[in-house]
Amino acid sequence: xxxxxxxxxxxxxxxxxxxxxxxxxxxxxxxxxxxxxxxxxxxxxxxxxxxxxxxxxxxxxxxxxxxxxxxxxxxxxxxxxxxxxxxxxxxxxxxxxxxxxxxxxxxxxxxxxxxxxxxxxxxxxxxxxxxxxxxxxxxxxxxxxxxxxxxxxxxxxxxxxxxxxxxxxxxxxxxxxxxxxxxxxxxxxxxxxxxxxxxxxxxxxxxxxxxxxxxxxxxxxxxxxxxxxxxxxxxxxxxxxxxxxxxxxxxxxxxxxxxxxxxxxxxxxxxxxxxxxxxxxxxxxxxxxxxxxxxxxxxxxxxxxxxxxxxxxxxxxxxxxxxxxxxxxxxxxxxxxxxxxxxxxxxxxxxxxxxxxxxxxxxxxxxxxxxxxxxxxxxxxxxxxxxxxxxxxxxxxxxxxxxxxxxxxxxxxxxxxxxxxxxxxxxxxxxxxxxxxxxxxxxxxxxxxxxxxxxxxxxxxxxxxxxxxxxxxxx
Numbered sequence: 001x002x003x004x005x006x007x008x009x010x011x012x013x014x015x016x017x018x019x020x021x022x023x024x025x026x027x028x029x030x031x032x033x034x035x036x037x038x039x040x041x042x043x044x045x046x047x048x049x050x051x052x053x054x055x056x057x058x059x060x061x062x063x064x065x066x067x068x069x070x071x072x073x074x075x076x077x078x079x080x081x082x083x084x085x086x087x088x089x090x091x092x093x094x095x096x097x098x099x100x101x102x103x104x105x106x107x108x109x110x111x112x113x114x115x116x117x118x119x120x121x122x123x124x125x126x127x128x129x130x131x132x133x134x135x136x137x138x139x140x141x142x143x144x145x146x147x148x149x150x151x152x153x154x155x156x157x158x159x160x161x162x163x164x165x166x167x168x169x170x171x172x173x174x175x176x177x178x179x180x181x182x183x184x185x186x187x188x189x190x191x192x193x194x195x196x197x198x199x200x201x202x203x204x205x206x207x208x209x210x211x212x213x214x215x216x217x218x219x220x221x222x223x224x225x226x227x228x229x230x231x232x233x234x235x236x237x238x239x240x241x242x243x244x245x246x247x248x249x250x251x252x253x254x255x256x257x258x259x260x261x262x263x264x265x266x267x268x269x270x271x272x273x274x275x276x277x278x279x280x281x282x283x284x285x286x287x288x289x290x291x292x293x294x295x296x297x298x299x300x301x302x303x304x305x306x307x308x309x310x311x312x313x314x315x316x317x318x319x320x321x322x323x324x325x326x327x328x329x330x331x332x333x334x335x336x337x338x339x340x341x342x343x344x345x346x347x348x349x350x351x352x353x354x355x356x357x358x359x360x361x362x363x364x365x366x367x368x369x370x371x372x373x374x375x376x377x378x379x380x381x382x383x384x385x386x387x388x389x390x391x392x393x394x395x396x397x398x399x400x401x402x403x404x405x406x407x408x409x410x411x412x413x414x415x416x417x418x419x420x421x422x423x424x425x426x427x428x429x430x431x432x433x434x435x436x437x438x439x440x441x442x443x444x445x446x447x448x449x450x451x452x453x454x455x456x457x458x459x460x461x462x463x464x465x466x467x468x469x470x471x472x473x474x475x
Contacts, residue, residue: 033105035060036086043079060085067111127170129161134181185268185312186413192406193260201252205393208378209243268312277303302327316357318409324349326403363405372397
C-alpha cells in the first residue's frame with residue numbers, strides 16, 4: 001500500500017506499530033545453533049581444551065575453529081550433569097577468558113577474549129532510527145549512559161540516530177528506543193472564568209452653595225485696580241458670585257458578568273497559557289547628559305491570565321498546577337514631567353489540583369468588596385433633628401466583585417505502559433554490555449523473548465549422555 005500511495009497516513013501508522021512490536025519482541029541474543037540444546041553430562045579435570053572441544057563436537061555435530069593466537073597448552077577443568085551444551089560451553093569459555101562467534105548453524109569460532117580480538121572478530125552492523133516523538137539528543141544520551149555504544153551520530157533536522165555496534169547492542173538499542181519513542185499523554189482542559197460584579201450607587205440630598213466669591217472691578221478704562229479706586233468703591237461696585245443650589249436624586253444599580261471559556265489541549269508536563277485582555281503601553285523617558293531625551297515604550301498585560309501545567313498518571317488522574325491572575329486599571333497617574341502611568345489592581349490564585357478524568361472543580365472566593373460613604377453637609381443646619389437631611393447630600397457607593405474559576409480535565413490519550421516482558425531484558429555484563437561476553441544468555445530470558453527451542457525427542461530416541469573417562473583413566 002505504501003509503495004503505491006506513500007501518503008496513506010493510516011498505513012504509515014500501522015507500519016510504525018508493527019515495527020514497534022517487532023522491536024519489543026525481537027530477541028536480544030544472536031540465534032544459536034539448535035545443537036546447543038543437546039543435553040550432556042561431562043567431567044574433565046586438567047584436560048587440554050582441544051580434547052574437550054573434540055568431545056563436544058562429536059556429541060553435538062558442531063565444528064569448532066580455534067584462533068591462531070589461542071594457547072596450544074591451555075588446559076581446562078569442567079564438570080556438569082544434565083546440562084545443555086550451550087550452558088557447558090558458555091561456562092567453559094567464561095572461566096578461561098575466551099569468547100565465541102557463531103558462524104552458522106554448525107560452525108563456531110573460539111578466540112581469546114581480548115580487546116584486540118573483539119575488534120577483529122566482533123561483527124558490527126549499522127542501524128538508523130527515525131524517531132517520531134522522542135528527542136534524538138535525549139535518546140542518544142540514554143544510549144551512551146546505559147549501553148556504552150561505540151559509534152553514534154545524531155541528525156537533529158531529521159530527528160535521526162545512526163548507531164554502529166554489535167548486533168546484540170543494536171537489539172538492546174531497539175528496545176530502549178521503543179520504550180522512549182512512545183506517544184505522550186495529552187489532556188484537554190475545559191476552563192470557565194466568571195467575574196461577577198455588582199455595584200450600587202445612591203446620590204440623594206440637596207447640595208447647598210458652599211462658597212461666596214467677591215471680586216473688585218477693574219480700574220478706570222481697563223487699567224489695573226489701584227488704592228485710589230478703593231476709596232471710591234461702593235457696595236454696588238463689588239462683583240459677587242455664589243455656587244448653584246443642586247438637588248441630587250440619583251440611584252444606579254449595575255450587575256455585570258464577564259465570562260471566558262477557553263478550551264486548551266496540552267501535552268503531559270507541558271505549560272499552557274491563556275491571556276484575555278489588553279496590552280497597556282507604558283512610556284519611559286530617559287535623558288542623557290547631552291540633553292537628548294528619548295522615550296521607550298513597553299507593554300503591560302492587563303486582563304485575565306491563566307497558566308496551567310498538567311501531569312497525567314496511569315490511573316487516569318490529572319494533577320494540575322494552576323496560576324490565575326485577574327488585573328485591571330484602577331486609575332491613571334500623571335507624573336510631573338507629563339508621563340502617564342497606571343495603577344494596576346490585581347488578584348492572584350495559585351494552587352495544585354488532583355482531579356479524575358471528567359471531574360469538575362470550582363475555585364471561588366476571590367472577592368473584592370468596596371463600600372464608600374460620603375456626606376456633604378451645611379455646618380450647624382445639618383445637625384438639626386429631622387430637618388438636617390434637607391441640609392446635607394449623601395453619596396453611597398458599594399461595589400463587590402468575585403472571580404470564579406471552573407476547570408474540567410478530559411484525557412485525550414494516556415501513556416500505554418509496556419508489559420513487563422518488554423521493560424526487563426538481559427543486557428550483558430559490565431565488561432561486555434550488549435551480549436558480547438561469553439556468559440551472556442546464561443540466565444534464561446523470559447519465555448516470550450527467547451528464540452524457540454525445539455522440544456526434545458522421545459526418551460527412546462534420546463542419545464545416551466556423553467560419558468567422559470575418569471581423571472585416572474587412560475581410555
